[in-house]
Amino acid sequence: MSVAAPKLRPEPRHTGERARPAHRPAARPPHVPRSTPSQRARRRSSPAFWVLTAIVVTVLIAGIVSISALLVRASFRVETIRETLSALQAEHAELTIEAVTLSAPSRIADWARNRGMVRAGDVQVLRVGGGAPA
Amino acid sequence: MTSPPVGRLVAVLGAMMLAIAGVVVRLGVLQVQESGDLFAMGVEQRIRTYDVPAARGTILDRNGIPLAMAREARDVFVNPQLVTDPISQAARIAPLLELDPAWVRAALRADGTFVYLGRQVETDVADRLASLGLPGVGFRPTVERYYPSGAVASQVLGFVGTDGTGLGGLEAYHEDVLAGTPGRRTVEVSAQGQEIVGGLEIVEPSAPGTDLMLTLDREMQYMAQQYLREAVKENRAEGGTIVVMDPNTGDVLAMASFPTFDPNRFLEFPAEHRTNRAVTDAWEPGSVNKIVTAAAALETRSVSLSERFVVPATRVVGNYVIHDSHWHPPASMTIGDIISQSSNVGASLLADRAGNAALSQYFERFGFGEPTGVGFPGEGAGIMPSGHWEDITRATVSFGAGVAVTPLQMASVYATIARGGSWVQPRLVRGTVGADATLLESVSAPSHRVIRRETADLLTQMLAAVVEDGTGSAAQIEGYQVAGKTGTAKKIDARGRYSNRYVASFIGFLPASAPRVVVAVVIDEPKTVYGGVAAAPLFSDMARYAIQRLGIEPAPSVPAPPHVQAAA
Numbered sequence: 001m002s003v004a005a006p007k008l009r010p011e012p013r014h015t016g017e018r019a020r021p022a023h024r025p026a027a028r029p030p031h032v033p034r035s036t037p038s039q040r041a042r043r044r045s046s047p048a049f050w051v052l053t054a055i056v057v058t059v060l061i062a063g064i065v066s067i068s069a070l071l072v073r074a075s076f077r078v079e080t081i082r083e084t085l086s087a088l089q090a091e092h093a094e095l096t097i098e099a100v101t102l103s104a105p106s107r108i109a110d111w112a113r114n115r116g117m118v119r120a121g122d123v124q125v126l127r128v129g130g131g132a133p134a
Numbered sequence: 135m136t137s138p139p140v141g142r143l144v145a146v147l148g149a150m151m152l153a154i155a156g157v158v159v160r161l162g163v164l165q166v167q168e169s170g171d172l173f174a175m176g177v178e179q180r181i182r183t184y185d186v187p188a189a190r191g192t193i194l195d196r197n198g199i200p201l202a203m204a205r206e207a208r209d210v211f212v213n214p215q216l217v218t219d220p221i222s223q224a225a226r227i228a229p230l231l232e233l234d235p236a237w238v239r240a241a242l243r244a245d246g247t248f249v250y251l252g253r254q255v256e257t258d259v260a261d262r263l264a265s266l267g268l269p270g271v272g273f274r275p276t277v278e279r280y281y282p283s284g285a286v287a288s289q290v291l292g293f294v295g296t297d298g299t300g301l302g303g304l305e306a307y308h309e310d311v312l313a314g315t316p317g318r319r320t321v322e323v324s325a326q327g328q329e330i331v332g333g334l335e336i337v338e339p340s341a342p343g344t345d346l347m348l349t350l351d352r353e354m355q356y357m358a359q360q361y362l363r364e365a366v367k368e369n370r371a372e373g374g375t376i377v378v379m380d381p382n383t384g385d386v387l388a389m390a391s392f393p394t395f396d397p398n399r400f401l402e403f404p405a406e407h408r409t410n411r412a413v414t415d416a417w418e419p420g421s422v423n424k425i426v427t428a429a430a431a432l433e434t435r436s437v438s439l440s441e442r443f444v445v446p447a448t449r450v451v452g453n454y455v456i457h458d459s460h461w462h463p464p465a466s467m468t469i470g471d472i473i474s475q476s477s478n479v480g481a482s483l484l485a486d487r488a489g490n491a492a493l494s495q496y497f498e499r500f501g502f503g504e505p506t507g508v509g510f511p512g513e514g515a516g517i518m519p520s521g522h523w524e525d526i527t528r529a530t531v532s533f534g535a536g537v538a539v540t541p542l543q544m545a546s547v548y549a550t551i552a553r554g555g556s557w558v559q560p561r562l563v564r565g566t567v568g569a570d571a572t573l574l575e576s577v578s579a580p581s582h583r584v585i586r587r588e589t590a591d592l593l594t595q596m597l598a599a600v601v602e603d604g605t606g607s608a609a610q611i612e613g614y615q616v617a618g619k620t621g622t623a624k625k626i627d628a629r630g631r632y633s634n635r636y637v638a639s640f641i642g643f644l645p646a647s648a649p650r651v652v653v654a655v656v657i658d659e660p661k662t663v664y665g666g667v668a669a670a671p672l673f674s675d676m677a678r679y680a681i682q683r684l685g686i687e688p689a690p691s692v693p694a695p696p697h698v699q700a701a702a
Contacts, residue, residue: 093205096200096203097282100199100203100283104282104283105283105286105352105353105357106286109360120682122678123613125614
């Protein structure tokens with residue numbers, strides 16, 4: 001009965017690096033220049049920042065309000081035009097009816113008769129040089 | 135210290151629990167089981183849907199002038215529950231709507247929440263009524279049909295009912311084109327039935343109908359009606375019919391019957407005034423039919439142009455005697471003479487030569503016994519003798535007795551001759567007009583050849599001789615050669631026997647060599663009886679007007695038919 005030989009842990013190679021110790025001391029955080037309280041206060045209360053913010057917000061609000069106003073105005077104009085169109089269509093329909101009613105042949109004939117007019121005579125055919133009718 | 139009444143407390147608690155359980159169960163039933171029905175009931179009570187009428191399409195004449203159009207109007211209604219003073223309100227409403235005050239009072243006191251006071255009221259009248267601010271009175275927009283030229287072409291146009299549906303004529307025939315699609319308006323109303331301002335309102339707009347362009351010419355139609363009315367009065371006749379056609383296209387330029395009616399007030403006229411007799415009523419054509427007999431005889435080459443017939447004034451056929459309109463001694467006549475002198479006996483001799491088969495075949499080819507397909511409701515087919523033709527049938531049919539046609543069918547026969555022997559279907563509608571005002575022309579009218587061109591030319595010569603030397607001299611027009619034929623036929627009484635009442639007719643075209651217009655005239659029961667006297671002058675008047683209206687120029691005359699001679 002054979003028994004497998006225990007696996008040997010390879011020895012660290014000596015490549016010039018030093019083996020790391022089991023418990024390394026915590027690495028020091030990189031050096032960050034910490035602002036002083038006076039610097040923080042200066043940044044927070046920077047007037048330029050606030051002015052810029054105010055300008056941007058104002059411009060944005062003004063833009064939105066203007067666009068909204070323009071849209072509302074355009075909407076009112078569209079509505080007005082629509083009403084005008086509708087009114088003109090109604091007027092056109094009324095005028096068409098009036099024109100057609102006024103031009104009715106019976107109305108014109110009655111009107112003419114009342115003023116003593118008579119129907120036109122027949123077409124007179126003139127014969128040129130005694131030949132065929134022209 | 136006494137012990138608490140546990141039993142009673144438990145009983146009260148149990149009762150309360152039961153009551154609460156009952157409420158919960160009822161809530162469950164209402165909210166779950168019956169919720170659908172209750173919701174629907176609620177919607178039904180507060181949501182109303184009205185039809186929004188579609189504007190009916192306009193009917194235009196061939197030049198685009200409206201003959202029938204939609205006009206805005208209002209339906210006036212009242213909710214009697216909101217009326218505070220029926221007597222005074224009725225007194226103010228009745229005169230404006232031209233209603234009986236007692237009827238209005240009754241309407242204002244009626245049960246229910248909706249009563250119509252007026253349908254299709256003119257907008258200015260409705261506005262005046264609205265300005266009174268009467269409680270409970272409401273208005274609903276609608277459209278009414280308006281015929282701006284009144285009675286012009288009324289029998290062709292027909293009329294429309296209060297609900298906007300075509301009830302007669304082209305209005306009914308083209309209902310699907312003219313009607314459009316109604317819209318819907320859904321609104322929320324209060325318990326009193328009034329619309330809630332700011333409440334639900336859903337509007338589905340209506341789609342207007344399509345405009346229809348006719349072949350009629352308004353001015354010519356008016357003049358046709360005027361001339362017809364005058365002719366009927368002059369002849370002390372019962373009525374009359376006139377058809378004016380363009381033989382080249384089949385377009386009907388004018389079509390009228392007298393008496394007529396105003397479609398704006400159609401209920402005030404009897405039904406017979408509303409009939410388009412040119413299309414629906416058949417009459418025995420009499421002598422105008424002889425041209426078909428002549429056509430059959432010439433086409434079958436059973437008669438030559440120069441052949442002479444000995445034509446007596448009377449002839450015995452079977453058990454019957456047929457006779458000419460006037461007695462004359464036996465005369466030697468050609469086919470041309472028979473037509474120009476309108477001899478019944480001569481026509482029967484021509485029919486004998488052609489034979490039954492050829493005669494009936496040509497009658498059918500000219501369109502007898504079949505509607506023309508002009509596109510009009512109730513178009514008549516006329517009557518053709520069926521089965522085997524006896525000798526007397528052949529004889530009478532040859533001069534237009536025992537057969538019946540509509541005036542339009544007969545006008546088509548003459549149009550066929552005028553256009554060189556090819557029949558074209560008459561038409562009343564040119565097409566539809568699109569939203570961009572462009573005319574979508576109807577499919578061109580079908581046509582088929584009936585007789586050879588040479589035969590048509592010979593028939594034209596014979597018809598010209600009728601007007602120049604024969605019975606139709608009253609149809610002459612100076613400067614123009616007219617081709618036409620007179621007709622006089624006895625009317626059949628209620629028992630199916632010939633009466634002593636007559637129908638006079640004249641059908642012709644001009645100029646004979648290059649026809650531009652066909653005019654068919656039928657006068658019903660004229661006192662002067664004969665077509666040459668009663669109908670030919672009306673033809674002449676109408677043709678003169680057509681010359682002016684259509685700008686028809688004179689054309690060279692056609693020669694007289696060979697061997698035409700007056701009766702001996």
